[in-house]
Amino acid sequence: MPPILTSIFDFLKIGPGPSSSHTIGPMKAGLDFMECIRDLPDADRLGGDSLEIHLFGSLSATGRGHGTLRAIAAGMLGNRPDTCSPGLLEECGRDDAPIDLDIGGKTIAFRIADIVMDAVQHDYPHSNTMIFRFKTGNDTLLERTYYSVGGGFLRWEGWKAPEHGEPRYPYGTMAELKQHLKDNSIRLHTLMLANEKSITGLSESAIHEGLDRITAVMENAVERGISSKGILPGSIGLKRKAQAMYNSAKKLEFQGSGFLRAINAYAMAASEENAAGHCVVTAPTCGAAGVLPAIIFMLKRHMGAQQSEIRKGLLAASAVGFLAKHNASISGAEVGCQGEVGVASAMAAALQAYARGHRFQVTENAAEIAMEHHLGLTCDPVGGYVQIPCIERNAMGAVKAYNAFLIASTLDSAYQKMDLDHAFEAMAQTGRDMSKKYKETSLGGLAVSFPEC
Ligand code: SF4
Structure with missing residues (x-):
């Protein structure tokens, strides 16, 4: 298996929701295409007079509800996902206003x-395809075909992987990673830090700063979500629920079911912020951006976890997310929601186990149990909005992560027969067998059985 070359900061990206493949990827495409136009020789550039943009696959099916069109425009206006204002997509103005x-x-x-909004079914190599053309009259001066491949990653025809440093401990599977830990007698977070340093050239303190920034964006999303009321954008008219759930947890002083209510509230809060198009962290995607923040918020607020432990947990969670992306997929358009909330739940279970100081085998088992019990989960967002089932699904993913941690940390880890590599293999195969109707096209499942109100 070729080694993983992904950087933590390419994976856990900060940007506007509600769907990384539908907002962050397209925003980057808009930004990139404008840079390509500006790089043209004067004669071509100054002769051009119009732009033509076609969206295919799930971008065409659900892009309007997911904010794809506004994200593209925001990118063309020079906005970057990681530095734009939290409410940028709301500020884009009317769709028919000239820009x-x-x-x-x-x-x-x-x-x-x-x-x-072009064909939903097509023959391009990735579902989320965008074609950008810069034209003069009917003639095309520049054309680029982009693929938003999930988690905010962008590729295009002819794309070549950027130069990376070689990982200090190369691995492409959990089995290979485990072998390094054994052979070198090192811990998982040390391996992940060493690889991040050698791949990106960043110092350890810069990596820690980056992890702290990611944690802060996640915590802010939860804080904003539990203090916000009102109706989420879009035609469903869905009311925010996180605050009411949080208040019910508070009434119970976070004891008994109050504790589970709090986890639900934190996941819903960050997910509702995502649905509102505000800034979140792709963990591994915007659609699943409520799961990790819920577990982090719970660990810090209710279990006294220190930021130094959260950093280690994020490094463990990144290893799980990398393996999912490398060996299966983190894109709802490719494998359904098992690749989004399922992977997020596996990452969060690993984060909790590792941050609480459990040994590696408990961490892997926690991730495996969470992944195993999300297999087959479809993606069928109602109306193309990342709201139903997504918001409650994040809450379920966070609670399942907590439960996976409990199972893994309570029972003898040697009892666990399934391993994470095989769970990801099963997820990839299930995704291949899944009908396109259940892969972020809103053509099946809840999206078509939703009662009209
Ligand atoms: S159903 Fe899951 S995969 Fe689909 S948009 Fe919602 S969170 Fe993402």
Whole structure:
């Protein structure tokens, strides 16, 4: 298996919701295409007078509800996902209002409403395909085909992997990773730090700062969510529930079912912020961005966990997420929700086990148990909005992560017969067998059985 070359900060990305493949990836495509136009020779660039953008696959089926069109426009206007304001997509104005795009030396007019929602079924290599054209009259001066491949990652035709340093401990499977831990007598977080340093060239303190920033964005999303009321954007008219759930937990002083209510509330809070198009962390995607924050918030607020322990937990969670991406998928459009909330739950279970100081085998078992019990989970967002089933599903994923941790940390870890590599293999195969109707197209499941109100 080729080694994993992903950086933690390419994986746990900060950006606007509600769907990393539908907002962060397309925002990056808009930004990149404008940079490509500005790189054209003057004669071509200054001769161009229009832009044509076509969306395919699940971007076409659900892009409008997911904020894809606004994300593309925001990117074309020069906004970057990790530095944009939390409410940027709400500030984009009306879809039919003209936007002046600076192409270097002149501006061209564009309207969000001109983006073409093209074929849902197509033969491009990835479901989330976008074609951008820069034109003069009917002639195309520049064309690029982009693929938003999940988790905010962007590829394009002819894309080549950027130069990376070699990982200090190369691994492509959990079995290989475990062998390094054994051979070198090191702990998981030490291995992950060493690899991050050698892949990115970052210092240990810069990596810690980055992990602390990620934690802060997650905690802010929970804080904002539990203090917000009202109706989420979109035609469903869905009311935010996190605050009411949090208040019910508080009434019970977070004891008994109050503790579980709190985990539910924290996951719903970050998910509702995501649904509102506000900033979250892809963990591993925006759609599943409530699960890890819920476990982190719970560990810090109710179990006295220190940030130094959360950092270690995030490193363990990243190892699990990397393996899922490398050997299966973290894209709902490819494998359904098992790749999003399922992987998030596995990451969160690993985070909790490792942050609480459990040994490696408990950490792997916790992740495996959480993943195993999400296999087959479909992606069928109602109306194309990351709301139903997504918000409650994040709450379920967080509670399952907590339960997976309890099972793994209570029972003898030698009893666990299934391992994480095989759980991911099963997830990839299940995803291949899953009908397209259940892969973020809103053509099946809850999306079509939802009662019209
Ligand atoms: S159902 Fe799951 S995979 Fe699909 S949009 Fe919602 S959170 Fe993402």
